[in-house]
Amino acid sequence: MFYREAGDFKTTYADDTQTFPIKFDRYRYYVVLAFAFGVIPFIINDYWANAVLLPFLIYAIAAIGLNILVGYAGQVSLGSGGFMAVGAYSTYKLMTSFPDVNIFFHVIIAGGITAIVGVLFGLPSLRIKGFYLAVSTLAAQFFLVWLFNRVPWFYNYSASGQISSPERTVFGYAVTGANAESWVAYLFCLVFVTISAIIARNLTRGASGRRWMAIRDMDIAAEIIGVNPLKAKLTAFAVSSFFIGIAGALFFAVYLGSAEVGDTFGTTKSFLLLFMVIIGGLGSIFGSFAGAAFLVVLPVLLKNVLVAGLGWPTDTAAHLEILIIGALIITFLIAEPHGLAQLWRVAKEKLRLWPFPH
Amino acid sequence: MKLKLATLALSAVMATGPVMAELVFPSLAYRTGPFAAGGIPFADGYSDYFSLLNARDGGIGGVMTAVPECETAYNTEKGVECYEALKGDGALVFQPLSTGITYQLIPKATADDIPMHTMGYGRTSAKNGKVFSHIFNYPVNYWDGASVGVSHFKDQAGGSLEGKKITLLHFNGSYGKEPIPTLEALAAQEGFDLTIIPIDYPGQEQKSQWLQIRREKPDYILFWGWGVMNQVAVQEAVNINYPMDQFMGIWWSGSENDVLPAGAGADGYKALAFHNVGNDFAVFGDIQKYVVDAGNAAGDGSNVGTVLYNRGVYAAFLAAEAAKGAQAASGTMDINASQMRDAMEALEITEAKMAAAGLSGFGPEFSVSCENHGGPGMAAVAQWNATDQKWSLITEFGPSDGSIVNPLIEADSAAYAAENNIAERCN
Numbered sequence: 001m002f003y004r005e006a007g008d009f010k011t012t013y014a015d016d017t018q019t020f021p022i023k024f025d026r027y028r029y030y031v032v033l034a035f036a037f038g039v040i041p042f043i044i045n046d047y048w049a050n051a052v053l054l055p056f057l058i059y060a061i062a063a064i065g066l067n068i069l070v071g072y073a074g075q076v077s078l079g080s081g082g083f084m085a086v087g088a089y090s091t092y093k094l095m096t097s098f099p100d101v102n103i104f105f106h107v108i109i110a111g112g113i114t115a116i117v118g119v120l121f122g123l124p125s126l127r128i129k130g131f132y133l134a135v136s137t138l139a140a141q142f143f144l145v146w147l148f149n150r151v152p153w154f155y156n157y158s159a160s161g162q163i164s165s166p167e168r169t170v171f172g173y174a175v176t177g178a179n180a181e182s183w184v185a186y187l188f189c190l191v192f193v194t195i196s197a198i199i200a201r202n203l204t205r206g207a208s209g210r211r212w213m214a215i216r217d218m219d220i221a222a223e224i225i226g227v228n229p230l231k232a233k234l235t236a237f238a239v240s241s242f243f244i245g246i247a248g249a250l251f252f253a254v255y256l257g258s259a260e261v262g263d264t265f266g267t268t269k270s271f272l273l274l275f276m277v278i279i280g281g282l283g284s285i286f287g288s289f290a291g292a293a294f295l296v297v298l299p300v301l302l303k304n305v306l307v308a309g310l311g312w313p314t315d316t317a318a319h320l321e322i323l324i325i326g327a328l329i330i331t332f333l334i335a336e337p338h339g340l341a342q343l344w345r346v347a348k349e350k351l352r353l354w355p356f357p358h
Numbered sequence: 359m360k361l362k363l364a365t366l367a368l369s370a371v372m373a374t375g376p377v378m379a380e381l382v383f384p385s386l387a388y389r390t391g392p393f394a395a396g397g398i399p400f401a402d403g404y405s406d407y408f409s410l411l412n413a414r415d416g417g418i419g420g421v422m423t424a425v426p427e428c429e430t431a432y433n434t435e436k437g438v439e440c441y442e443a444l445k446g447d448g449a450l451v452f453q454p455l456s457t458g459i460t461y462q463l464i465p466k467a468t469a470d471d472i473p474m475h476t477m478g479y480g481r482t483s484a485k486n487g488k489v490f491s492h493i494f495n496y497p498v499n500y501w502d503g504a505s506v507g508v509s510h511f512k513d514q515a516g517g518s519l520e521g522k523k524i525t526l527l528h529f530n531g532s533y534g535k536e537p538i539p540t541l542e543a544l545a546a547q548e549g550f551d552l553t554i555i556p557i558d559y560p561g562q563e564q565k566s567q568w569l570q571i572r573r574e575k576p577d578y579i580l581f582w583g584w585g586v587m588n589q590v591a592v593q594e595a596v597n598i599n600y601p602m603d604q605f606m607g608i609w610w611s612g613s614e615n616d617v618l619p620a621g622a623g624a625d626g627y628k629a630l631a632f633h634n635v636g637n638d639f640a641v642f643g644d645i646q647k648y649v650v651d652a653g654n655a656a657g658d659g660s661n662v663g664t665v666l667y668n669r670g671v672y673a674a675f676l677a678a679e680a681a682k683g684a685q686a687a688s689g690t691m692d693i694n695a696s697q698m699r700d701a702m703e704a705l706e707i708t709e710a711k712m713a714a715a716g717l718s719g720f721g722p723e724f725s726v727s728c729e730n731h732g733g734p735g736m737a738a739v740a741q742w743n744a745t746d747q748k749w750s751l752i753t754e755f756g757p758s759d760g761s762i763v764n765p766l767i768e769a770d771s772a773a774y775a776a777e778n779n780i781a782e783r784c785n
Binding site: 046047050055096158161166167179258260262264266303307313315 | 390428559
């Protein structure tokens with residue numbers, strides 16, 4: 001009933017190979033974009049922006065990046081927290097050294113710097129795989145956190161070691177700093193999310209995506225049929241780190257406003273991103289969004305239900321929150337190891353025929 | 359049907375009943391995580407003092423107080439979320455009890471016109487009211503503490519620290535790094551060797567740090583820890599037989615639960631203090647009677663009179679006095695955050711006010727001004743007696759070395775003002 005595919009014929013190759021060939025999917029995508037760009041900025045307030053929407057958007061970009069590396073290219077990485085830190089600190093140094101350049105370009109350049117660092121720490125992937133690669137990327141995480149703690153140049157020699165983002169504007173509206181309005185910050189991040197998702201979707205649908213998936217599925221066979229493993233793995237690290245660096249830059253500059261590397265970009269961040277990608281679904285762009293939503297919205301929802309709704313004491317609620325999320329993660333991995341994206345795929349297949357059974 | 363309509367009507371009437379005005383003092387507490395050992399007694403003290411005011415005095419100026427709690431687990435993101443959730447309900451002052459969250463909230467609170475009181479923690483240079491209009495850290499800050507600590511060691515060493523070795527053992531976060539510039543300046547001035555040893559979060563594993571201390575044998579150790587790392591550090595010091603009277607913690611590293619686990623070996627451990635210790639004050643009798651015995655205590659009532667509980671009470675007392683000042687200045691009992699900020703800037707704490715609240719002699723007398731949001735910067739040294747299991751002050755409240763501390767505050771606040779284009783006020 002929802003998917004009316006009868007009579008939907010394609011007459012050009014462009015129509016046939018588009019991302020959303022089915023009309024219902026395509027229109028739904030337009031409606032979501034229209035709602036996100038056209039409705040939410042008018043109804044958003046500070047709490048929703050800072051507690052739910054901004055973290056969701058920013059973690060979605062990071063999850064897209066990590067999904068490309070872990071889900072599409074099959075290279076396990078526990079260094080994403082450190083790469084977000086690289087994005088954040090690059091943005092900070094660029095903002096303070098070149099205050100006249102627009103923050104939009106700073107974020108992109110920070111992504112580029114993170115891509116270079118990512119390629120550097122991705123070099124071990126040419127020799128080791130799986131669990132061992134995870135450990136070496138964990139070393140990257142620890143090294144980067146140590147570096148930003150130890151070398152005072154990165155935090156401009158401040159006494160506390162914290163970096164704070166000064167106020168920057170886009171088209172006259174403040175985007176960073178405390179005076180930034182919530183709808184401006186939201187739209188700024190939304191633009192980055194949309195562009196990142198479109199780029200990621202098209203990269204993964206094209207030749208590079210197929211090269212990455214070939215490496216993931218059986219890298220020796222991929223090499224035999226002509227996929228250059230060096231190029232494929234390093235481009236996976238580069239593209240993934242680019243997105244993670246952009247996410248780190250936005251996380252520091254727009255969402256938090258000030259950061260301290262040990263607290264903000266520690267191993268908990270790396271694991272959080274990995275959980276988002278696993279629960280959302282490896283190898284799926286929608287899965288990155290689903291995982292980010294799950295792990296961002298659920299704790300806030302639980303807190304509001306348990307503390308504000310049921311009136312329980314805050315420490316009981318905080319402990320229960322950890323318990324419930326852990327239990328949900330376990331349940332998910334047992335019931336649906338391919339994540340929320342797989343749930344959606346199955347649902348979509350059924351919906352395409354509904355109300356008919358087959 | 360009639361009963362259904364009746365109950366609907368009744369609940370509608372009850373729901374739209376008159377909303378009593380309240381003075382809201384949000385508590386960004388952490389009762390979970392590795393710093394919960396410190397966060398719980400402070401949050402209990404803060405909340406219990408306001409419960410006492412409600413029960414005994416009917417609130418402040420006749421208006422009841424409310425202390426909504428939000429769990430931050432010392433995490434900056436949760437701190438931001440708690441701030442955003444609580445700022446809209448008429449919050450008068452925020453006390454995040456975390457230097458990391460403080461840095462986060464400094465620009466936000468200033469933009470939202472809500473004052474923040476970071477009592478003895480946070481960004482030290484916020485003492486400069488000319489740059490930080492909404493941030494107050496009276497009565498003392500970390501640089502004062504470092505200076506007073508070094509002065510005490512100088513007295514202990516017979517008047518000169520030339521050639522001595524002092525180690526700063528600190529939490530590797532913004533809180534622990536705060537005293538480093540002052541200590542480096544003092545090292546240059548007094549002629550001692552400063553070694554800096556960081557402890558990474560959460561600080562439960564300190565074997566390598568104490569091995570280094572055992573090798574280097576510093577003459578004095580200054581300790582900037584919090585939560586679980588305090589207990590571990592004291593235990594490690596006992597293990598290597600370090601002379602406890604040469605080991606001094608900042609005021610956040612000197613409470614009962616930091617020294618009790620180490621037992622008799624912790625006897626003589628010192629800590630800086632900016633308020634009095636013990637439960638020999640009239641207010642605790644009142645809290646026992648009106649709050650704990652009435653079943654309204656925030657915790658289980660067992661930490662009344664402990665160092666961190668006292669600190670929570672002190673923070674609440676200072677906030678309540680500022681609220682009273684705001685009510686007097688504005689002429690209305692139902693004050694807002696902006697009036698609270700003005701009152702905090704004009705706050706004057708005298709012995710008479712402290713005695714009236716049952717806290718006679720609890721802390722030094724001080725006043726806050728537009729330029730000075732940090733008070734007098736006076737601190738004392740307390741020492742732990744393991745036999746009696748009590749902390750007691752062994753010195754009077756003394757000032758810090760202004761010639762070292764003040765230029766550093768000027769420089770740091772000027773850097774902040776330059777980075778964020780803030781014009782100086784109070785002119």
